[in-house]
Amino acid sequence: MRRTPRRPAKAPLLRPKKQPARLLARLERLLAAFAAASFLICLGGASAFPAWRTVFSLVLFVLGALLLLETKRLKEDLRVRQLGAVSAMALAMEARDPYTQGHCLRVRHLTRRILERLGMPPRDRASAETAALLHDLGKIGVPDAILYKDGPLTPEERSRLMLHVDIGVEILAPVAEMEDVSLLVRHHHERFDGSGYPDGTRGEDIPLGSRVIAVADAIDAMRTTRPYRPAMPWEDVIRELRAACGT
Numbered sequence: 001m002r003r004t005p006r007r008p009a010k011a012p013l014l015r016p017k018k019q020p021a022r023l024l025a026r027l028e029r030l031l032a033a034f035a036a037a038s039f040l041i042c043l044g045g046a047s048a049f050p051a052w053r054t055v056f057s058l059v060l061f062v063l064g065a066l067l068l069l070e071t072k073r074l075k076e077d078l079r080v081r082q083l084g085a086v087s088a089m090a091l092a093m094e095a096r097d098p099y100t101q102g103h104c105l106r107v108r109h110l111t112r113r114i115l116e117r118l119g120m121p122p123r124d125r126a127s128a129e130t131a132a133l134l135h136d137l138g139k140i141g142v143p144d145a146i147l148y149k150d151g152p153l154t155p156e157e158r159s160r161l162m163l164h165v166d167i168g169v170e171i172l173a174p175v176a177e178m179e180d181v182s183l184l185v186r187h188h189h190e191r192f193d194g195s196g197y198p199d200g201t202r203g204e205d206i207p208l209g210s211r212v213i214a215v216a217d218a219i220d221a222m223r224t225t226r227p228y229r230p231a232m233p234w235e236d237v238i239r240e241l242r243a244a245c246g247t
């Protein structure tokens, strides 16, 4: 009888109740409201209040604005550190296999080039580029015996490998700033005709970033030498992509 592979247990330590990013976002909103209120009081009270009250409101406004800028800096710093930590995990994972070394970076580069050609502005590309770097992060939870197996996978092994998208989402879950990235990672194995996984989402219901990552992933796989075949020339890669168009 075929057994359904067990999902890895969720790590409770990775799900703190109060995430620093959420606390900083709340603090940022409070400070923005405080600075705006101080500014309005300062403007409206310039003639109605005594001068010392106007100066006091102005000082409060400047203080609020400075704290707001500092909170924004801390938020960005936290986001970069969190991204650095998960990127290090992804790069360390793929470094174990000489055939996939550099794959994540190349997929990110290809994703960026494709999105540039599609005319997507840099601000909108950021999530897709980060997701491209982290798309196979979940493979860290797949046994080496499956990841590096020489022969074809059994149906059970294939099901176990397919769980890497869910594992990737689990790893990214504690990073509040990565919700968009997590969504793109989850859908990077969907297919346009609905035959992909994990949800069998089809067509344009699949996020654009995930579709581009899937194409970049396929291009890099075909362009890389594997134990069982040499790297494919560009002409063959383009022929394969055209043949698979719409699937």
Ligand SMILES: [Fe+2]
Binding pocket: 135, 136, 164, 188, 189
């Ligand atoms: Fe994958």
